[in-house]
Amino acid sequence: MKPRAEIALAWVTLKEGMRERAFMGIMTFALLLLIASGVIADLSIGNILKVTQDLGLSAVSFTGLLLAFFMGTHLIAKDLDKRSIYMVLSKPMGRGSYIAGKYGGLVALVGLSLAFITLFMLVATFYFYKTSRLYFPPQIAWGKLVLASIFIFLEASLILALSVFFSSFASSPLLALFLTLAVYLVGESTHQVSEILHSPLGQRTSPVLKALAMGAFYIFPDLSLLDLKAAAVHNLPLPPLRLMKTALYAICYILALLILATFIFKKREMK
């Protein structure tokens, strides 16, 4: 059986998202950011190419985060609020199909946007590379730049899954947004915290606190794993096995969130 219903819902969600004012705003902002980063790079005394790549990837990452935070919570809340969701849930499909379709559309929306912005960034980098006045222009790791963008997309997908998960029970989009943001902030720092706990400094923290921190480390997503920006810009080695494990980790985390969201959503009344 083909997942026709899920694909149809994803497609409608994608089209709906592209028409949102918030979406257009974020995309305009991202392009301005990229153009501004080009100008800044041009003015900077340092290595113009490094700065371009650095700012460019930051812009991609920032766009991915903004889209993931806002579009996920917004589109689901709108569906519930306007009750257009009745049109979908009154069909002989399970609530899991709704979650899958909506999530699919959101991922497509963010994926297409990031692809577009990454392309823009690559073109800008290429332009500066060609017009560079440096005697020894450094090698640019094009592949790693793309890889870094793909991992930004993975991170955004994970955040989307978080926002879908929280939207499945939060009574307001603001609450869902807040919870997503909170998990993101914790997820960004769990790695550092665990490193501190494993350092000599960690020996002196109380065991209870340590256990709590380690618990958090396992529950919250370790988002720093997905950040390849520095490695791409400075052309550091990226072992393929580690990348594959990291990608698998993100995908499993996303699936777990969606399955949980389905369970919760099944119990939710559509008032």
Place this chain on the structure above:
Amino acid sequence: MQAALRIEDLTKHYKKGLREKIVALRGLSLEVHQGEILGLVGPNGAGKSTTIKIIMNLLFPTKGRVEIMGINARSPKAREHLGYLPENPSFYDHLTGEEFLLFTGRLLGMEGNEGREKAWELLRMVRLEDAGRMAIRKYSKGMAQRLGIAQALMGDPRIVVMDEPMSGLDPIGRAEVSQLILSLKKQEKTIFFSSHILHDVEAICDRVGILVEGRLTYLGTPSRIVSTPTWLLKIEGDYRGILREKGLTHATMVGRITQVEIQEDELWEVMDAVRGCNLPIYSLEKRRCSLEEIFAKEVGSETAG
């Protein structure tokens, strides 16, 4: 024959704050037979939408159960038999009417071509063929309502459930929807719909259920609701004096019109009496009980539950 819809001892509480609760349905039991049109009437807040949303598994019963063709409403399989028009339907309104119906078709597992054919068949049926390629955003209330009906029929369901299909429409729109419902009955579909206006229901329903505060106070044919009709005579100008002379003491003035209520069995007697007076009669109409009166009284003979 198996009931199309069986509602059994349905009770629904809404939580309000931490302690308080609102009781929307109090042990509602009702069966809708296959092929009939059953209208559920009741004032606002009676629990009509709550009942329908429980049928559609959008809300869950506090107590009791709902079966659709013998399948528990909680199962997605039950919805294979159901088409649903929500109260004030809302769409993904960046789509056109045609696109929305195609989308609905895909949700139902239809292929592109199959869906397109059905979509246009339905657009013609609800007279939206000229608006099929227009964005839903630009639809009028009546058009949106008709698209909502088309959407409910996409999967050719045996049972169509509609929540206030006539609300917010002008008299022509109401008549159109009534016609549509009657034509669905001809296609042997079962129709269960709600309304807060008795008039909408009595003309087209095989049976009417009256819901007041979450309880069914009447279930039966529409003609039985109104036991003894009265007549209302309206005369232009103040003729209370003349009427009093003829023994009609309870005439009242409403604006420039004198109104008097006449019992069914006294009608001809009274008309004979006033014949010679040359009164400028404005109208004489059969007056049925107002909905408030019906909702207020517990109709005796066929009361359910």
